[in-house]
Amino acid sequence: MKESGDKGFALFFLIAAILVVGALIGAGLALVGPGAKKAKYDQTKDILAAAEQSVISWSAANGRIPVWGDNAPDAIIDEFCEVTANRNDAFARPLVYIYDNNLTSSLCGSSSTTLSYGAAADTAFLIISGAEDMTVNTTPAVSGAFAGNVASGTADILRALSLENLKSQSGCSSFTTGRLRILNNELPKAVSGVSYSATIYAEGGILPYTVWNATGIPAGLTFNTVSAVISGTPTLPGSFTINIQVTDTGGNTTSRTYTLVIS
Template identity: 55%
Template sequence: MKKSDNKGFALFFLIAVFLVISALIGAGITMIGPRVRKAKYDRSGEILTAATQSVISWSVINGRLPDAATFPSLLPSSVDDWGRALVYIYDNNLTSSATGGICGRQSTGLLYGAVANTAFIIVSGAEDLTVNTTPSVSGAYAGTVAPATADIVRFVSLENLKNQAGCFGFTSGVLKILNNELPEGVSGTPYTGSLFADGGVPPYAWNTTVLPVWLAFNPATATLTGTPAIAGSFSVTLKVTDANGGTTTRTYTLKVS
């Protein structure tokens, strides 16, 4: 075989090797790209889940949601895996005990798409580095938050948050009538008893469903008055409603000697 033939064969071999290596590298890049992308989505999802749990934990302890200024300090990481800050959207009424906090509210003004009574939403802009959900910045919001499929989102309903905060027992912030019993009366003597409420969202509206005939109730002052003619035990049922539509009822036995 001539030297020129050997050189031609060697050159052909090198070209073939180069093409094979190039193909392998291209295939590797093609395979690695989606894996890297998936890993970033997975890690960002974990970051959002951890952020959601941090907000819930803080809220359970404090009886209200954190505001946008407090939010970043609560998180293990306040940025997603692309390095972009998480967006925190919430109902402002849930951030203050004066407006009911968590346990005192019956509803919110925040919707996530068609999901009513949403407490808060946390959003990552994901791969395109842009939050497409509206609104796209952290803060209080009243209205419908428009979901975007390009974003990674976690949201929590008010009912879920209240369940985790233990709001359905006799808990701080829950609307309740404070009186454990009514003052006793004496037959033939004018009687007065005052009712007190706490929690929920003031102001309160009072009414009664059960009263003895000799007893009157003033809903403006939450006061019972009257003069019992005879001794005995009388059933009294009172109901209070707060400004957010929360209600609670208690029944008492009023003893007259």
């Protein structure tokens, strides 16, 4: 009878031990799940930060930001997929790249963008991950150029960079050729009654230049707002103050004032 009781106690302790071990394993698994998710979350944040730096570095070297393109690497390095080392987040989902299209032509010559993020205007680009639910809830949710306001999804991991910060990190403050400017230092002298022609040149900014304007053009001369050429036959001698202004595709404007001497 005693032997049977001992066996019962032994079986009881065995069952209790199994239950304890099972509980410990369950608790361990419960801890591993959130820990693994946090590790992927942190890894994704690092991937986005690295992608942002890759875009900045490429922009600094090329004077513009990369395009989205067809997301298929080729021989011409100008797309997001070719610039960044990792196109997917830690959840194995592709990153979303949203950008201002004007900046794909010129960076340092731009003073504003058509892209904003929340209350922040003049955003250059955003890089987004859908994070744990693997669905991008930000609007828009697909990669490409976008004009308008980007509304962030609460569950997404996102990095947004302003135009000011991008220009600063790309070294635009040390550039002179990137900014829109008129090149002519002076106008050639003219003679009354003699045919005259002078072309105004500009560089930098966002091509093409959309508007040329001039004020103070003397009698007998005209200014072509497309070709930026002053031409004609001046009729009166004297010194005339002429102001030339040019506007690029991004809406950036610059002007210079000249004195035209007609003898």
